[in-house]
Amino acid sequence: MATIAGPAVELLRQQKKALRLAMKRTLRNFPLESRLEEDKAIQKHVLSADWFAQSRSLCAYLSCAALREVDTNQIVASILQHDASEMAKELYVPRIVDREANMVMLNVSTTEDLVTNSMGIVEPDFTDSGGHPRKSVLEASHPVDVLLVPGLVFDRSGRRCGRGGGYYDVFLSKYLELVKDKNWKRPLLVALAYSVQVVADPVPIAETDVPVDALVLASGVLPVSDYAIKLMSTEQT
Ligand SMILES: Nc1nc2c(c(=O)[nH]1)N(C=O)[C@@H](CNc1ccc(C(=O)N[C@@H](CCC(=O)O)C(=O)O)cc1)CN2
Numbered sequence: 001m002a003t004i005a006g007p008a009v010e011l012l013r014q015q016k017k018a019l020r021l022a023m024k025r026t027l028r029n030f031p032l033e034s035r036l037e038e039d040k041a042i043q044k045h046v047l048s049a050d051w052f053a054q055s056r057s058l059c060a061y062l063s064c065a066a067l068r069e070v071d072t073n074q075i076v077a078s079i080l081q082h083d084a085s086e087m088a089k090e091l092y093v094p095r096i097v098d099r100e101a102n103m104v105m106l107n108v109s110t111t112e113d114l115v116t117n118s119m120g121i122v123e124p125d126f127t128d129s130g131g132h133p134r135k136s137v138l139e140a141s142h143p144v145d146v147l148l149v150p151g152l153v154f155d156r157s158g159r160r161c162g163r164g165g166g167y168y169d170v171f172l173s174k175y176l177e178l179v180k181d182k183n184w185k186r187p188l189l190v191a192l193a194y195s196v197q198v199v200a201d202p203v204p205i206a207e208t209d210v211p212v213d214a215l216v217l218a219s220g221v222l223p224v225s226d227y228a229i230k231l232m233s234t235e236q237t
Pocket residue numbers: 024061062063064067069094095096103119121150151162163164165166167168
């Protein structure tokens with residue numbers, strides 16, 4: 001096996017590296033006004049979706065402007081600033097643990113819980129303001145309904161290429177395993193992407209890459225898995 005897997009793995013690594021480089025260039029050339037326009041439209045689609053309104057617990061990434069990630073500030077603010085008439089939603093956000101692709105999703109209840117780390121990414125501390133450890137989504141007594149994931153390149157089948165850390169792939173495989181073990185309802189994996197981040201050719205993937213169920217684009221919500229098509233069928237673009 002090793003004689004076959006070796007060169008194949010190396011080829012895939014090179015293909016992904018080239019794809020990431022090309023997409024970073026594309027994003028640099030994507031005009032700011034278009035980016036802001038799409039940020040607004042994408043977040044509006046999320047905020048007005050039934051699957052979002054009905055969700056009680058979510059994981060979401062905290063967008064990094066320098067990385068030109070689709071903005072999640074309005075979504076995060078909306079989750080944290082529910083008014084008395086609405087049911088509160090629980091939010092978990094990523095926190096890097098080490099350089100070995102380990103990441104946890106920690107519960108936060110206010111934007112004051114978030115601080116910018118050395119990589120320019122906003123993250124929560126491991127402990128809350130009272131010094132108590134924050135709850136990890138892996139320790140929660142119930143599953144999240146929706147996971148909003150970042151990424152660099154996507155195709156229309158939901159294949160995803162991230163920044164190369166493997167953080168999301170490792171976390172998602174762990175989390176989906178837990179969901180299966182507990183017999184929980186599977187969460188919807190939803191990626192937010194600018195129009196230029198969806199490519200026509202299939203994104204090269206390995207067995208460990210976890211595809212998403214749906215993409216939210218400026219043009220609308222695009223469910224891609226059978227699971228998402230069933231759950232989001234009224235919202236296809
Ligand atoms: N907003 C956000 N939070 C996240 C992620 C993410 O992609 N976006 N992650 C998802 O994994 C984890 C952090 N992983 C990261 C991986 C790479 C870079 C980064 O700055 N990469 C540079 C290149 C750095 C280099 O090659 O030396 C880049 O992509 O331009 C940032 C975060 C957890 N939190």
